[in-house]
Amino acid sequence: MLKLEPRREPSRLMFYLTPFLAIVLTLAAGLLLFRVLGKPPVAAMQLIFVEPLRSLRGLSELLVKATPLILIACGLALGFRASIWNIGAEGQFTIGALSGGAVALAVYPATGWWLLPLMSLAGIAGGAAWAAIPALLRTRFNASEILVSLMLVYVAVLLLGSLVHGPLRDPDGMNFPESRIFQTALPLIIPGTRAHIGFVVALVVAGVAWLLLERHIIGFQIKVLGQAPRAARFGGFSDTALTWLCFLVSGGVAGLAGLFEAAGPVGQLVPALPAGYGFTAIIVAFLGRLHPAGIVLAGLLMALTYIGGETAQISMSLPSATTSVFQGMFLFFLLATDVLVKYRPRWIPARPAGAPAAPAAAKPSAPVVAARVEA
Amino acid sequence: MKFRTFSKITAAAVAALAVAAGSALAQTKPKVSFVYVGPIGDMGWSYQHHQGLEAIKKEFGDKIETNYVENVPEGPDAERVIDQLAATGSSIIFTTSFGFMNPTIKVAARYPNVKFEHATGFKQAPNVATYNARFYEGRHVIGLIAGKMTKTNTIGYIASFPIPEVVMGINSAYLAAKSVNPNVKIKVVWVSTWFDPGKEADAAKALVDQSADVLMQHTDSPAPVKYAAEKGIYAFGQASDMTQFAPEKHLTAIIDNWNPYYISRVKALIAGTWKSGDTWDGIKDGTVVFAPWSKSIPADVVKLAETARDEIAAGKRHPFTGPINKQDGSPWLKAGETASDKDLSSMNFYVQGVEGALPK
Numbered sequence: 001m002l003k004l005e006p007r008r009e010p011s012r013l014m015f016y017l018t019p020f021l022a023i024v025l026t027l028a029a030g031l032l033l034f035r036v037l038g039k040p041p042v043a044a045m046q047l048i049f050v051e052p053l054r055s056l057r058g059l060s061e062l063l064v065k066a067t068p069l070i071l072i073a074c075g076l077a078l079g080f081r082a083s084i085w086n087i088g089a090e091g092q093f094t095i096g097a098l099s100g101g102a103v104a105l106a107v108y109p110a111t112g113w114w115l116l117p118l119m120s121l122a123g124i125a126g127g128a129a130w131a132a133i134p135a136l137l138r139t140r141f142n143a144s145e146i147l148v149s150l151m152l153v154y155v156a157v158l159l160l161g162s163l164v165h166g167p168l169r170d171p172d173g174m175n176f177p178e179s180r181i182f183q184t185a186l187p188l189i190i191p192g193t194r195a196h197i198g199f200v201v202a203l204v205v206a207g208v209a210w211l212l213l214e215r216h217i218i219g220f221q222i223k224v225l226g227q228a229p230r231a232a233r234f235g236g237f238s239d240t241a242l243t244w245l246c247f248l249v250s251g252g253v254a255g256l257a258g259l260f261e262a263a264g265p266v267g268q269l270v271p272a273l274p275a276g277y278g279f280t281a282i283i284v285a286f287l288g289r290l291h292p293a294g295i296v297l298a299g300l301l302m303a304l305t306y307i308g309g310e311t312a313q314i315s316m317s318l319p320s321a322t323t324s325v326f327q328g329m330f331l332f333f334l335l336a337t338d339v340l341v342k343y344r345p346r347w348i349p350a351r352p353a354g355a356p357a358a359p360a361a362a363k364p365s366a367p368v369v370a371a372r373v374e375a
Numbered sequence: 376m377k378f379r380t381f382s383k384i385t386a387a388a389v390a391a392l393a394v395a396a397g398s399a400l401a402q403t404k405p406k407v408s409f410v411y412v413g414p415i416g417d418m419g420w421s422y423q424h425h426q427g428l429e430a431i432k433k434e435f436g437d438k439i440e441t442n443y444v445e446n447v448p449e450g451p452d453a454e455r456v457i458d459q460l461a462a463t464g465s466s467i468i469f470t471t472s473f474g475f476m477n478p479t480i481k482v483a484a485r486y487p488n489v490k491f492e493h494a495t496g497f498k499q500a501p502n503v504a505t506y507n508a509r510f511y512e513g514r515h516v517i518g519l520i521a522g523k524m525t526k527t528n529t530i531g532y533i534a535s536f537p538i539p540e541v542v543m544g545i546n547s548a549y550l551a552a553k554s555v556n557p558n559v560k561i562k563v564v565w566v567s568t569w570f571d572p573g574k575e576a577d578a579a580k581a582l583v584d585q586s587a588d589v590l591m592q593h594t595d596s597p598a599p600v601k602y603a604a605e606k607g608i609y610a611f612g613q614a615s616d617m618t619q620f621a622p623e624k625h626l627t628a629i630i631d632n633w634n635p636y637y638i639s640r641v642k643a644l645i646a647g648t649w650k651s652g653d654t655w656d657g658i659k660d661g662t663v664v665f666a667p668w669s670k671s672i673p674a675d676v677v678k679l680a681e682t683a684r685d686e687i688a689a690g691k692r693h694p695f696t697g698p699i700n701k702q703d704g705s706p707w708l709k710a711g712e713t714a715s716d717k718d719l720s721s722m723n724f725y726v727q728g729v730e731g732a733l734p735k
Contacts, residue, residue: 175723271536310456320444
């Protein structure tokens with residue numbers, strides 16, 4: 001029988017090892033899945049996880065896809081460490097794109113070096129303002145920030161839809177719900193591809209997040225608030241101030257990510273702009289263990305599943321659901337293997353039925369078994 | 376362990392190179408690619424385009440290769456998908472949703488030797504053609520049937536986005552219904568999606584609650600038709616024959632038959648005569664066809680519908696023939712005047728008699 005014994009302290013080793021374990025298990029389950037689907041398993045896996053890395057096109061698209069995921073997840077990690085749950089990054093992303101894009105459309109066709117910085121600032125401000133709503137309701141009225149931030153996603157998406165159907169619609173666009181194409185675009189970091197400066201910004205943001213979380217007193221306060229709220233209160237840390245900080249920062253970077261998406265690869269405001277990055281970034285944040293370096297890796301990995309999933313669809317006619325299945329499996333195995341952080345598996349030889357249930361009494365010092373898994 | 380992983384990766388990479396080399400050698404046949412906004416199993420829009428792909432396969436057999444990508448959102452991902460198809464050897468790429476317009480134009484500029492065809496858009500380039508179907512002709516015919524079949528004098532219309540294509544369908548159906556039933560009203564619910572069975576069913580419910588007893592839809596799932604069957608009212612299928620979802624209550628459907636167009640374009644590609652342009656085919660060209668009339672439709676109404684269909688095909692009837700006023704009462708078409716294609720493809724107003732405001 002396999003028994004799980006609680007560890008005296010969570011295992012640091014397992015904490016960093018289980019994401020890799022989850023990846024290995026996902027790959028194994030994927031092989032099995034493809035075998036059942038009747039597709040050559042190794043070739044399919046190779047198409048998903050290796051093929052996109054073999055060309056400049058694939059690599060550059062990986063950066064495009066990973067940029068918003070990394071940006072948003074870095075912001076979210078701040079709050080998640082403090083047990084402040086901003087689930088509405090998708091909405092902040094949308095409002096960021098909307099307010100930044102509106103700036104470009106308002107001054108159209110004027111352009112200049114000042115336009116992109118101005119759009120970015122508007123994007124950050126928009127995202128932060130949208131995140132300020134749940135922060136205010138939480139700190140003032142103790143409303144659940146999870147629900148409020150999540151519900152505001154739908155409001156944001158509908159707001160974008162109604163504005164591109166109305167005031168922001170392209171006057172020369174035959175009434176189709178899209179804005180004009182912006183008069184400016186993000187500078188590219190690899191010419192001839194779509195990889196833009198946003199990825200560099202994402203790395204800088206990850207670096208700043210690392211400094212803040214690991215080297216600054218605020219990071220310490222966030223950690224204490226998340227792990228021991230009472231201790232934080234005794235320590236004199238302000239719950240309210242930290243809630244505001246986490247929401248404004250995570251909303252601001254999500255807004256910036258939205259603006260980058262609108263001003264970079266898309267180049268205009270379209271109703272379909274919110275493509276789910278805000279939600280996928282939650283998986284990225286946890287897969288990356290709420291650590292900026294981990295988030296960069298997790299963001300790239302998650303982007304790889306998207307791009308690889310498309311490659312497999314194109315070359316092997318795998319259904320488009322493949323990507324979602326892989327992302328689901330990552331999260332599932334990560335959560336499942338997380339049990340190893342707090343528990344130690346131990347193999348105990350089965351005893352013949354009817355044997356006296358002595359061992360527990362014989363070893364009074366053994367810790368109480370809290371969980372049990374049938375082998 | 377580490378070494379083993381490494382050697383596995385190397386082996387995979389070698390295998391990949393071999394596969395890539397193999398496909399490069401086989402790259403003499405034209406490759407036809409499709410990009411779909413929905414799942415090929417939506418039983419509506421994407422399904423019908425995919426039927427076109429199947430028709431091409433049947434027609435040209437192993438003279439061509441084909442592939443497709445389904446469920447491509449009209450957002451930031453579309454350009455990558457189209458670019459990837461162009462980069463991996465496609466000769467012609469059909470992008471089958473309006474939201475793919477700007478991504479198609481952008482990618483086309485990077486691959487001048489690849490041909491692109493964008494459905495329902497209005498931007499062309501030397502290597503980008505556009506095509507659409509005159510669905511408003513079909514709406515005229517089902518509008519006549521609806522006007523005759525409704526007992527409550529209320530037609531329910533589930534609409535997706537207020538773009539010209541959809542607005543002209545509502546107007547066409549209303550004018551036709553009104554011509555045979557002066558008391559008829561049309562109620563429109565906008566769902567802001569092309570495919571969402573849940574939302575579409577909710578809209579159907581809302582319309583039935585407002586006493587609609589015939590449903591039309593400009594969305595792609597069979598959910599409204601199923602709901603109509605449950606409630607015992609009539610409905611028209613959209614894009615494909617949806618009889619199976621409501622055998623008793625499905626009156627007919629406007630079927631998008633892209634097969635003739637796709638076959639002719641691939642033929643032109645193989646012959647080297649492909650040219651950019653804008654194609655807008657209708658009943659006459661076999662692009663807009665009808666599912667078999669339901670037995671519930673009385674013979675005189677079937678006759679009415681068939682006459683309309685045949686007259687449109689023969690060019691003797693135009694669904695938008697004046698006098699027609701706009702919703703606000705201002706004149707649009709004079710008596711006997713017919714709408715120009717340009718007017719139709721930028722239509723952003725309801726005609727007089729349609730209730731409610733067009734979402735702006």
